[in-house]
Structure formats: C-alpha cells, structure tokens
Amino acid sequence: MITRFVGMDIHKQYAVIVGVNREQEVVLRSERVSMGDLERWCSRHLGEHDGVVTEVTTNTWAVEEMLKRYAGQVVVANPYKTKLIAEAQIKNDKVDARALACLLAANFISEVWIPSPQVRQWRQLARHRGRLRKQCTQAKNQIHHLLQAHNLQSADTPEVAAGGATHPQTAASADRVLRETDPGV
Numbered sequence: 001m002i003t004r005f006v007g008m009d010i011h012k013q014y015a016v017i018v019g020v021n022r023e024q025e026v027v028l029r030s031e032r033v034s035m036g037d038l039e040r041w042c043s044r045h046l047g048e049h050d051g052v053v054t055e056v057t058t059n060t061w062a063v064e065e066m067l068k069r070y071a072g073q074v075v076v077a078n079p080y081k082t083k084l085i086a087e088a089q090i091k092n093d094k095v096d097a098r099a100l101a102c103l104l105a106a107n108f109i110s111e112v113w114i115p116s117p118q119v120r121q122w123r124q125l126a127r128h129r130g131r132l133r134k135q136c137t138q139a140k141n142q143i144h145h146l147l148q149a150h151n152l153q154s155a156d157t158p159e160v161a162a163g164g165a166t167h168p169q170t171a172a173s174a175d176r177v178l179r180e181t182d183p184g185v
Contacts, residue, residue, distance in 0.1 A: 001049065002049060002072055003021065003049045003050075004019050004021060004027055005022075005050075005053070005101045005102070005104040005105040006018070006019040006028060006046070006050055006051065006052045006053070006071070006101055006104075007019075007020075007052075007053055007054075007096070007097040007098055007099065007100030007102070007103075007104065008052060008054045008063075008097060008100070009054075009093045009094075009100065010054050010055070010057050010059065010060070011035075011057070011093075012035070012058070012059065013034065013035055014033060014034050015032070015033050016031070016033075016096070016097045017030070017032075017041070017097060018030045018031075018094060018097040018098040018101050019050070019101060020101045020102055020105050023105075024102045024105050024106070026098070028045070030094040035059075038063070039066055042067060042069075042071070046070040046071045047072070050072055050073070051071065051072060051073035051074075052073065052074050052075070053075040053076075053077055053100045053101065053104040053109055054067075054074075054075075054076055054077065055077045055079045055082060056076055056077070056112055061114075061115075064076055064114065065117075076111060076112050076114055077100060077103070077109045077110065078110045078112045081110035082099075082109070
C-alpha cells in the first residue's frame with residue numbers, strides 16, 4: 001500500500017523532489033538532486049510504500065525505468081492535463097514537485113501511456129532514420145545549389161536521366177568547384 005507520495009520535477013541536470021503523506025502534509029522536504037546522484041538518492045530514500053510521479057520530459061523514460069527499481073508505484077503525468085501546476089501563481093521547481101505529489105496523493109493525476117522498451121527503441125530508430133533522410137536531402141540540395149550556381153547540370157536531373165545532353169565535363173567541373181569552395185575536399 002502506498003503511504004508516501006513523491007513528486008519529482010525533473011530537468012536535464014537535476015530533479016527537485018518533495019514527498020507528502022495521504023493528508024498532503026510534507027513528509028519529505030524539498031531537495032534538489034543532480035541527475036548523476038538521482039539513483040543513489042532513490043536507493044536510500046524510496047521503497048515499496050512510495051508512489052512517485054513525474055511529468056513527461058526528454059529523459060522521462062530513462063528516469064522512469066530507474067524509479068521502477070526502487071518505488072512501489074511510478075506514474076508519468078500528462079503535463080497538458082496537469083493544469084494545477086500550469087495555473088499556479090507562484091511557479092518554481094519546489095512548488096511544481098509538491099503539486100505533483102499532492103495530485104498523486106489525491107489520485108488526480110492523468111497518466112500518459114508508458115510505451116514498452118521495445119516500442120521506445122522502434123520510435124528512436126524511426127526518429128534517427130528520419131533525421132538521416134533529412135540530412136541526405138539537405139546534402140543533395142546543397143550540391144544541386146552549388147552546381148546551379150556555377151551553371152552546371154547535375155547527373156540526376158530528369159533531362160540527364162532521360163538521356164538528354166549534359167556538359168561533357170560535369171563531374172570534373174563539379175570536383176573543381178568543390179575544391180575551390182572547400183579546400184579540405
């Protein structure tokens with residue numbers, strides 16, 4: 001049974017942590033913990049009687065996996081539906097962490113779906129592939145621009161691909177232009 005509710009406001013370099021009991025009284029004073037020390041802090045302070053809530057950030061899934069080893073319950077809150085924090089007049093990390101803990105104690109957290117490690121890996125692979133395709137397109141566009149700026153025709157333009165005429169020294173000219181514009185080539 002969960003008896004302590006811990007809110008974590010997670011950032012890239014640190015997390016601010018506050019714990020409350022079922023009556024929403026602070027039982028774990030606000031503490032700022034560096035991300036490098038977070039696992040050690042969790043091993044010392046969390047147990048199966050603790051419920052922990054975080055909001056989705058860039059490093060949520062790594063933190064969530066680590067928290068599962070120490071806490072009895074791990075909840076990832078939907079930040080768009082956690083309006084209490086967004087509407088707070090006083091906004092700082094300590095207030096956000098306490099608000100998350102209180103919402104968890106009151107069972108008012110709107111959770112996000114937590115993808116499995118395999119789904120996260122597929123998503124990461126798809127994002128990486130998308131970035132590589134974007135970089136490839138950018139490189140091709142830069143080459144086309146460079147050739148066009150020097151009145152040369154690319155070998156993969158529709159006219160050339162269809163057997164149309166092109167400058168007989170396009171490749172040599174392109175190499176020369178590349179050497180002139182980037183001496184490191």
